[in-house]
Amino acid sequence: MNLILLFPSDFIASDTVRLTGRRLGHALEILKPKKDDLLTVGLEGGMIGSGRVVAIDARSLTMSVAFNEPPPPRIPVVLCVALMRPIVFRRVLLTAASLGVEEVIFFHTVRVEKSFWQSTALKEDGIREQLVLGLEQAKDTVLPKVSFQKRFKPFVEDVLPGLLKTRAGIVADPSGQAMAGNCCEPAVLIIGPEGGFVPYEIEKFREAGCKVIGLGPRILKVETAVVALLIRMWYP
Amino acid sequence: MNLILLFPSDFIASDTVRLTGRRLGHALEILKPKKDDLLTVGLEGGMIGSGRVVAIDARSLTMSVAFNEPPPPRIPVVLCVALMRPIVFRRVLLTAASLGVEEVIFFHTVRVEKSFWQSTALKEDGIREQLVLGLEQAKDTVLPKVSFQKRFKPFVEDVLPGLLKTRAGIVADPSGQAMAGNCCEPAVLIIGPEGGFVPYEIEKFREAGCKVIGLGPRILKVETAVVALLIRMWYP
Numbered sequence: 001m002n003l004i005l006l007f008p009s010d011f012i013a014s015d016t017v018r019l020t021g022r023r024l025g026h027a028l029e030i031l032k033p034k035k036d037d038l039l040t041v042g043l044e045g046g047m048i049g050s051g052r053v054v055a056i057d058a059r060s061l062t063m064s065v066a067f068n069e070p071p072p073p074r075i076p077v078v079l080c081v082a083l084m085r086p087i088v089f090r091r092v093l094l095t096a097a098s099l100g101v102e103e104v105i106f107f108h109t110v111r112v113e114k115s116f117w118q119s120t121a122l123k124e125d126g127i128r129e130q131l132v133l134g135l136e137q138a139k140d141t142v143l144p145k146v147s148f149q150k151r152f153k154p155f156v157e158d159v160l161p162g163l164l165k166t167r168a169g170i171v172a173d174p175s176g177q178a179m180a181g182n183c184c185e186p187a188v189l190i191i192g193p194e195g196g197f198v199p200y201e202i203e204k205f206r207e208a209g210c211k212v213i214g215l216g217p218r219i220l221k222v223e224t225a226v227v228a229l230l231i232r233m234w235y236p
Numbered sequence: 237m238n239l240i241l242l243f244p245s246d247f248i249a250s251d252t253v254r255l256t257g258r259r260l261g262h263a264l265e266i267l268k269p270k271k272d273d274l275l276t277v278g279l280e281g282g283m284i285g286s287g288r289v290v291a292i293d294a295r296s297l298t299m300s301v302a303f304n305e306p307p308p309p310r311i312p313v314v315l316c317v318a319l320m321r322p323i324v325f326r327r328v329l330l331t332a333a334s335l336g337v338e339e340v341i342f343f344h345t346v347r348v349e350k351s352f353w354q355s356t357a358l359k360e361d362g363i364r365e366q367l368v369l370g371l372e373q374a375k376d377t378v379l380p381k382v383s384f385q386k387r388f389k390p391f392v393e394d395v396l397p398g399l400l401k402t403r404a405g406i407v408a409d410p411s412g413q414a415m416a417g418n419c420c421e422p423a424v425l426i427i428g429p430e431g432g433f434v435p436y437e438i439e440k441f442r443e444a445g446c447k448v449i450g451l452g453p454r455i456l457k458v459e460t461a462v463v464a465l466l467i468r469m470w471y472p
Contacts, residue, residue: 002455072453095460138454216471217308218374219238224331227463228471235452235468 001026003040003048003139005132006065017041017051019061027061041065042141071141074100075234076186078163082109082193083148084222086121090130091223097134097144099230105159107149111195117150156204163188169210172229173197176214184234191225237262239276239284239375241368242301253277253287255297263297277301278377307377310336311470312422314399318345318429319384320458322357326366327459333370333380335466341395343385347431353386392440399424405446408465409433412450420470427461 001023010017019027033039033053041051041063048071051063079096083089083106096104108117120126131143149155160169168187174196190205197205202212220228237259246253255263269275269289277287277299284307287299315332319325319342332340344353356362367379385391396405404423410432426441433441438448456464 095457098454098456098460100454137457140454218334218336218376220334221331221373224334224463227460228467231464231467232471235464 001030001136003042003136003141004051005044005136005141006041007044012062015064015066016054017063017065019063020059024056024059024061027056028058033061039063040139041067042071042135042139043067045142047071048139048141072100072139074102074142075230076167076184077101077230077234078103078105078167078188079226079230080105080107080160080188080190081222081226082107082191082197083112083116084193085113085116086119088221088223089116089119089121090126092226093127093130093146094134094137095223095226097131097140098138099227099235100138100140100142101144101230103145103147105147105149105155107155108152109193109201110152110198111193122148152201153204156201156208160188160205160208160210164209169205169208170233171197171202171205171210171212172215172225173202173212174214174219175202176212178216179213179232187234189229189233191222191229194222237266237372239278239372239377240287241280241372241377242277243280248298251300251302252290253299253301255299256295260295260297263292264294269297275299276375277303278307278371278375279303281378283307284375284377308336308375310338310378311466312403312420313337313466313470314339314341314403314424315462315466316341316343316396316424316426317458317462318343318427318433319348319352320429321349321352322355324457324459325352325355325357326362328462329363329366329382330370330373331459331462333367333376334374335463335471336374336376336378337380337466339381339383341383341385341391343391344388345429345437346388346434347429358384388437389440392437392444396424396441396444396446400445405441405444406469407433407438407441407446407448408451408461409438409448410450410455411438412448414452415449415468423470425465425469427458427465430458 006017012018035053037053038050042048047067048069049067051065054062054064079101127146168185170187171190240259242253248254271289273289274286278284283303284305285303287301290298290300315337363382404421406423407426
């Protein structure tokens with residue numbers, strides 16, 4: 001927790017927050033602040049600043065807070081990833097929030113196991129937890145939007161064209177040429193399931209106007225490919 | 237398993253292998269090959285090729301193999317990472333093998349928990365398992381060398397200078413400037429623990445001739461930073 005993310009419900013006065021639960025536990029175990037110490041804080045969706053410890057004990061952490069800095073710049077990418085097993089899903093959420101993508105869409109393909117859609121990891125609370133952990137890690141405050149597309153054809157025919165009106169479409173697939181150079185333009189980055197896309201799916205993405213790119217001869221795990229592609233192409 | 241990694245003990249004739257255990261299980265459950273199907277195989281430390289299925293049943297998979305292609309190019313990097321908790325240690329090993337680094341050295345710093353050094357994950361068998369999984373994922377055959385430096389000062393004063401004779405030294409730390417451009421030269425890439433290096437450690441690396449670089453305002457988890465730095469600076 002390199003930043004303590006604050007929510008409206010944490011405020012007991014206009015410039016004072018009182019924390020309990022997980023954030024208090026982390027402060028007591030790891031940060032171990034004393035009275036008057038400064039901790040990095042951020043307001044959900046807003047500015048970053050510091051919190052001066054007013055009081056801390058086993059029941060609560062009270063801080064006087066002030067905000068003076070914008071959060072770090074975002075990566076102008078809508079990340080679309082084929083749904084994966086729950087443990088990887090959680091890591092991808094946390095990583096996407098850490099890297100600062102604007103939005104994440106999980107979608108279905110032929111090679112996505114149907115059981116993945118039943119996972120409790122997909123519930124709103126679980127998603128929010130991973131996103132908050134990612135923001136706290138990366139000192140950011142802006143939660144990416146997260147949504148699901150359970151059917152491939154409506155995703156590629158109805159949802160994707162809207163996104164592509166103002167963004168380039170890029171599909172990562174081992175069949176694509178390795179990328180040359182960097183690009184920082186707004187984009188939709190589409191990453192397939194562990195087994196890859198089937199040819200029909202690649203064709204549908206091409207029809208929608210997407211470019212297919214690769215990462216060389218090595219086939220990476222989905223969570224590694226997410227980091228590799230975002231960093232390679234969009235990291236400032 | 238995008239490639240089945242073969243070892244000398246798998247061979248029952250000069251061009252025939254018989255597999256049991258994990259690799260057979262994966263073939264039966266995921267690949268589901270029939271007689272005469274071709275599977276991608278690679279010889280540990282050697283060439284890549286294909287295996288034609290001679291026979292497969294619940295007890296073994298027999299293939300006739302031929303090799304005709306070198307493994308993918310390596311990243312010319314000795315990756316030095318402060319030792320982390322076991323679950324992350326395993327992921328970093330797998331990722332390092334997937335990305336094709338030459339060598340991984342895990343070292344101690346002030347902020348590394350001493351208990352990490354007692355983990356059973358550090359045993360040779362466990363390490364090898366993760367490396368093999370990483371190579372099978374990335375279609376590679378060359379196991380990176382893995383070693384440990386349990387004391388910081390001997391590592392930085394005695395081991396590091398030897399490595400730096402033929403390689404650039406690069407330390408990743410939030411205090412460093414964000415990297416400009418790419419570099420593909422042989423290097424030692426040094427990454428600290430979750431809590432970062434202490435100033436004394438950074439100073440020791442500078443004295444040894446290392447350059448300190450950063451990744452911008454976002455602080456990434458160690459496993460994400462490993463991928464981000466390797467991809468950003470060395471991916472072909």
